[in-house]
Amino acid sequence: MNVEEAIVGRCSCRAYLEREVPRETIEKILDTARWSPSGANLQPWKVAVVQGEAKERLSRALLRAFEGGEKAAPDYPYYPKAWPEPYKSRRFECGMALYRALEIERDDKARRLEAWKDNYRFFGAPAALFFFVERVMEQGAWIDMGMFIQNVMLAARHHGLESCPQASVADYPEVVRRELELEKDLVLLCGLSLGYPDAGHPVNNYRTDREPVEGFTRWYD
Numbered sequence: 001m002n003v004e005e006a007i008v009g010r011c012s013c014r015a016y017l018e019r020e021v022p023r024e025t026i027e028k029i030l031d032t033a034r035w036s037p038s039g040a041n042l043q044p045w046k047v048a049v050v051q052g053e054a055k056e057r058l059s060r061a062l063l064r065a066f067e068g069g070e071k072a073a074p075d076y077p078y079y080p081k082a083w084p085e086p087y088k089s090r091r092f093e094c095g096m097a098l099y100r101a102l103e104i105e106r107d108d109k110a111r112r113l114e115a116w117k118d119n120y121r122f123f124g125a126p127a128a129l130f131f132f133v134e135r136v137m138e139q140g141a142w143i144d145m146g147m148f149i150q151n152v153m154l155a156a157r158h159h160g161l162e163s164c165p166q167a168s169v170a171d172y173p174e175v176v177r178r179e180l181e182l183e184k185d186l187v188l189l190c191g192l193s194l195g196y197p198d199a200g201h202p203v204n205n206y207r208t209d210r211e212p213v214e215g216f217t218r219w220y221d
């Protein structure tokens, strides 16, 4: 798989096969991603890899928080407070594409809720990764983290794995830090479900769209 294929062919995977991912494979993926660039080579990435019983425990704790009505308290706001166009429409279409794939009617609140809760089950993936940055780091390090996380997703594809980045699990950073016994000064950016894709599942059989290059680029000659 060349780089272009790896980038264009990646999409968020929300159904996985019941097949464990060997620890060595995840190690290899991280070993590749660590070659990501970072300002002054600070390499701010901190990663937790969660599998097996630890993943089940964490999943249960997140579901308990969500179902118990615990208020989401992410370490940072991922989304804007207001939704101006074109972001409002894109967000709407993103949700609708998912519900269409799952054949969930727009007003079927119960099934929409179930679909959302699947986030906290890591969509059945055998592994979940969590990405953190130390609180002392500034915004620059977050750029580095984005590159690192994308490289994890691309390197995963080299091994036949797919993934889904998840801000949803970062709604409860205290739960994640408590369950994983992590220091308070580790800011949780997002999670990432990781596993072998269930290619036949309808949820994995649609693609989100993208604006063409001319829509977001200005050229100066």
Ligand SMILES: Cc1cc2nc3c(=O)[nH]c(=O)nc-3n(C[C@H](O)[C@H](O)[C@H](O)COP(=O)(O)O)c2cc1C
Pocket (backbone or CB within 6 Å): 010, 011, 012, 013, 014, 094, 119, 164, 165, 166, 167, 168, 169, 190, 207, 208
């Ligand atoms: C940082 C980040 C957080 C995301 N959080 C979630 C999430 O919590 N749940 C989910 O189902 N998808 C999540 N997504 C996936 C996006 O919805 C997806 O990337 C977008 O719709 C584009 O689709 P694609 O990844 O299939 O190309 C997230 C993506 C990113 C980059």
